[in-house]
Amino acid sequence: MSARVDEEYDYLFKVVLIGDSGVGKSNLLSRFTRNEFNLESKSTIGVEFATKSIQAEGKTIKAQIWDTAGQERYRAITSAYYRGAVGALLVYDISKHSTFENVERWLKELRDHAEANIVVMLVGNKSDLRHLRAVETDEAMAFSEQHNLAFIETSALDASGVDTAFQRILTEIYRLMSRRNMAAEEAANSPNLSGGQTISLGADAGGDKKGCC
Amino acid sequence: MKPSGLPGFLRRSIRSVDDDDDDHDRSEHFQQGSSSFPSHGSMIPPSYSNSRGQGAVTELNDSDRVQFGAKVQTDDLNNDLKKIHVSDGVDAKFRMVGTSHTLKSSIKKTPSATNESKGDVTKTADGEKQTSISPEQATAQSSDSSSTMTREATAPTRNYKEGKFDKILSANVVDIAELRKLAWNGVPPEHRPQVWKMLLGYLPANTSRRSQTLKRKRQEYRDAIAQHYDIDDHSRTMQEQETLRQVLVDVPRTAPDVPLFRNDMIRQSLSRLLYIWAMRHPASSYVQGINDLATPLIAVFLSEYFKGDVLQGEELEELTREILNDVEADVYWCLTNLLAGIQDHYTQDQPGVQRMVMRLEELVKRIDVGLTNHLEETGVQFIQFAFRWMNCLLMREFNLQCIIRLWDTYLSEGDGGFETFHVYVCASFLCQFSGELQGMQFDELFAFMQNIPTNDWDDGKIEIVLSQAFVLSTLFQGSDAHLTSPNPKSIF
Numbered sequence: 001m002s003a004r005v006d007e008e009y010d011y012l013f014k015v016v017l018i019g020d021s022g023v024g025k026s027n028l029l030s031r032f033t034r035n036e037f038n039l040e041s042k043s044t045i046g047v048e049f050a051t052k053s054i055q056a057e058g059k060t061i062k063a064q065i066w067d068t069a070g071q072e073r074y075r076a077i078t079s080a081y082y083r084g085a086v087g088a089l090l091v092y093d094i095s096k097h098s099t100f101e102n103v104e105r106w107l108k109e110l111r112d113h114a115e116a117n118i119v120v121m122l123v124g125n126k127s128d129l130r131h132l133r134a135v136e137t138d139e140a141m142a143f144s145e146q147h148n149l150a151f152i153e154t155s156a157l158d159a160s161g162v163d164t165a166f167q168r169i170l171t172e173i174y175r176l177m178s179r180r181n182m183a184a185e186e187a188a189n190s191p192n193l194s195g196g197q198t199i200s201l202g203a204d205a206g207g208d209k210k211g212c213c
Numbered sequence: 214m215k216p217s218g219l220p221g222f223l224r225r226s227i228r229s230v231d232d233d234d235d236d237h238d239r240s241e242h243f244q245q246g247s248s249s250f251p252s253h254g255s256m257i258p259p260s261y262s263n264s265r266g267q268g269a270v271t272e273l274n275d276s277d278r279v280q281f282g283a284k285v286q287t288d289d290l291n292n293d294l295k296k297i298h299v300s301d302g303v304d305a306k307f308r309m310v311g312t313s314h315t316l317k318s319s320i321k322k323t324p325s326a327t328n329e330s331k332g333d334v335t336k337t338a339d340g341e342k343q344t345s346i347s348p349e350q351a352t353a354q355s356s357d358s359s360s361t362m363t364r365e366a367t368a369p370t371r372n373y374k375e376g377k378f379d380k381i382l383s384a385n386v387v388d389i390a391e392l393r394k395l396a397w398n399g400v401p402p403e404h405r406p407q408v409w410k411m412l413l414g415y416l417p418a419n420t421s422r423r424s425q426t427l428k429r430k431r432q433e434y435r436d437a438i439a440q441h442y443d444i445d446d447h448s449r450t451m452q453e454q455e456t457l458r459q460v461l462v463d464v465p466r467t468a469p470d471v472p473l474f475r476n477d478m479i480r481q482s483l484s485r486l487l488y489i490w491a492m493r494h495p496a497s498s499y500v501q502g503i504n505d506l507a508t509p510l511i512a513v514f515l516s517e518y519f520k521g522d523v524l525q526g527e528e529l530e531e532l533t534r535e536i537l538n539d540v541e542a543d544v545y546w547c548l549t550n551l552l553a554g555i556q557d558h559y560t561q562d563q564p565g566v567q568r569m570v571m572r573l574e575e576l577v578k579r580i581d582v583g584l585t586n587h588l589e590e591t592g593v594q595f596i597q598f599a600f601r602w603m604n605c606l607l608m609r610e611f612n613l614q615c616i617i618r619l620w621d622t623y624l625s626e627g628d629g630g631f632e633t634f635h636v637y638v639c640a641s642f643l644c645q646f647s648g649e650l651q652g653m654q655f656d657e658l659f660a661f662m663q664n665i666p667t668n669d670w671d672d673g674k675i676e677i678v679l680s681q682a683f684v685l686s687t688l689f690q691g692s693d694a695h696l697t698s699p700n701p702k703s704i705f
Contacts, residue, residue: 021501022462040469043462043501045609046600049659071459073500076562077600098458 009053009062013173014084015166016114018106019091020099021070024125027156028091029067032166037156044069046077056171063170075109082114086177087121087169092140094124094153095132100140107147119176121150121169128155378404387411387418397625399618399672406517409510412624413547427543434489434542441492442485453492456499460487467504471613472526473512479529482541483507490549497559502601505608506551509617510544524613554628558604569603569636570596576640576689584647591655598662602639606631610642611667611675618672622679633690637682645678 017025026044030036033050048067053060066085068078082088090106092099103122110118122144124135137153144151150168154161371379378401381392392411400408410416417426446454464484468474474483487507491499512523518536521527558565574595578585588595601609608616619638623630646665650658667674 021459022466040466042466042469042609043504045502045604047597048663049597051656069501071501073498073559073561073563077596 010059011061013086014064015087016085017067017089020102023091023093023099024156025067025091031156031162047081056174061170079113087119087173089121089123091123091125093126094135095126095129097134100135119173124153127153128158375401385420389418393625397622400621405513413550415546430546431542434545437489441489456491460484460499463504468508471524473524486545500559502605505605507548510547514540514543555631566603570599572636573599573639581644581647587651610665615670615675618675637685641678641681
């Protein structure tokens with residue numbers, strides 16, 4: 001079988017890309033995983049998938065990213081992919097205000113179908129379209145603070161912010177998980193003394209894993 | 214566009230079964246040259262073509278003028294899934310199994326065969342009434358066991374297949390059942406616009422009714438543009454605005470790799486017809502993927518007006534508004550008829566697509582246990598990759614040229630082509646890669662399935678898939694018990 005060296009990782013995190021159609025989800029994914037951008041990409045039907053490993057706080061984290069179709073009609077199939085996801089990039093297009101207005105609806109989708117403690121990052125894509133900007137950064141930032149979301153602006157076209165976005169959400173997930181694990185361990189063996197314990201994420205840890213969904 | 218049929222002398226090896234069929238048209242001997250046994254000029258041995266064809270005949274004689282005509286007019290929202298079940302005799306099944314291997318190996322020769330016959334193709338402006346060979350002539354020639362060279366000299370401009378299409382299409386009332394049989398193996402490019410329009414129930418089989426019908430339908434479409442499209446945005450509901458937005462987002466992303474679809478006029482036509490279709494079919498409205506389905510129709514119908522390679526956008530500067538208006542209207546009605554048969558693919562929760570994915574899974578379970586087990590072990594689910602196969606009818610998997618060839622057969626299959634037969638095609642397509650897939654793990658396998666390497670595929674490879682699909686269909690069609698598990702589980 002094709003057990004490759006780059007399959008070694010400490011953690012496997014499932015992340016979903018959601019948002020209205022045409023906001024650039026697929027290009028964000030291809031820019032992050034393959035450093036590619038396609039001005040003429042076709043619409044995503046159902047879901048697509050790609051992976052990439054990054055380093056965060058000395059650990060190798062493999063991101064398994066599910067790129068979903070934006071159209072309403074596909075909700076039935078795409079929402080099935082929210083299960084088990086630990087992170088979501090909720091993307092809108094800074095040049096189309098309606099895609100920002102729909103963010104609330106997408107948050108509801110997540111509340112209905114995703115894990116309660118999923119980490120959500122609001123992503124304003126197409127930041128290269130300065131002259132067409134319809135959503136001000138301040139407005140989006142205020143919204144994300146109000147809803148307790150991380151926030152970033154990106155451009156899949158000129159690559160700005162893309163790596164940072166994924167790096168930040170994955171690191172955030174990792175930290176959250178470590179904290180939660182630590183707390184769980186402490187609770188489990190509170191009188192115990194010896195520190196320096198390795199944090200294990202059970203099924204998610206270890207190399208050469210299969211897909212987790 | 215290449216003619217895809219095989220010259221008879223290459224096809225001879227296909228016939229590895231007893232020749233006990235009731236081959237009516239003895240003119241087919243003509244193709245065989247000095248061969249002593251008769252054979253159809255088709256990928257499928259005649260006995261099978263006949264056994265299927267006859268099943269279709271009984272349906273079609275009734276339905277041709279009445280049902281199809283009615284279907285076009287109603288443009289209804291709740292079109293029932295009309296299914297033509299082509300029954301296959303048991304004997305046909307057995308014989309088919311025996312031939313499948315030979316069939317495949319023979320068809321592989323298609324590309325070279327295509328090149329040979331290419332020189333014979335002469336494109337005509339009206340696409341009709343070129344030198345065709347009458348059955349009498351053909352029989353006379355077949356009894357004369359002369360060489361291939363001599364025969365070509367007697368019919369220098371038309372190859373055999375084109376001659377058959379000429380003949381069928383020049384009748385006052387086209388025999389649709391015969392046309393289906395013939396078209397199953399591929400339609401010559403020059404005949405394709407007319408044949409597709411007939412097989413889709415748009416163009417009447419009766420010559421005398423054609424111009425009248427076209428005129429009426431095209432006018433109806435123009436009225437629909439005025440009613441739905443050329444109106445002020447403020448008079449659209451929120452939902453209509455959203456639909457229009459979605460269409461306009463998707464049109465520039467439709468077949469962007471094909472030069473034809475980068476043309477602004479073409480894009481405008483596509484936007485209009487998709488939006489109007491959505492307005493008239495609120496149960497599904499516009500769903501991403503329907504835009505893809507319009508592209509083969511646009512390319513084929515435009516080809517009627519241009520000699521150059523339409524897909525490459527050649528000669529498009531000569532495209533007039535009048536021509537495009539007619540093409541747009543024709544595409545609209547043909548798309549409407551096509552989608553009427555698969556409407557529940559695009560309604561809420563897309564039950565049609567789910568059903569087809571489930572059927573594909575059941576089918577692959579029966580025919581490729583190794584692959585099924587491997588997919589299960591790696592954790593790849595059919596819905597994850599086959600959803601798109603069904604939703605876009607494999608249009609994302611093949612280039613447009615291949616799709617057009619695929620549709621020749623789908624349209625010949627009747628209403629079941631895009632639904633029932635498509636599942637067999639998907640199974641056959643998947644199994645082409647069985648060996649490779651079984652050597653892959655989740656990530657690699659998934660990446661492969663999202664981008665299956667079909668760049669070098671041509672009509673010949675499509676025909677291999679089609680013939681294998683046909684074998685599967687004769688084995689499993691009508692044997693639903695084979696394909697349903699006792700407790701079908703939801704695929705979501």
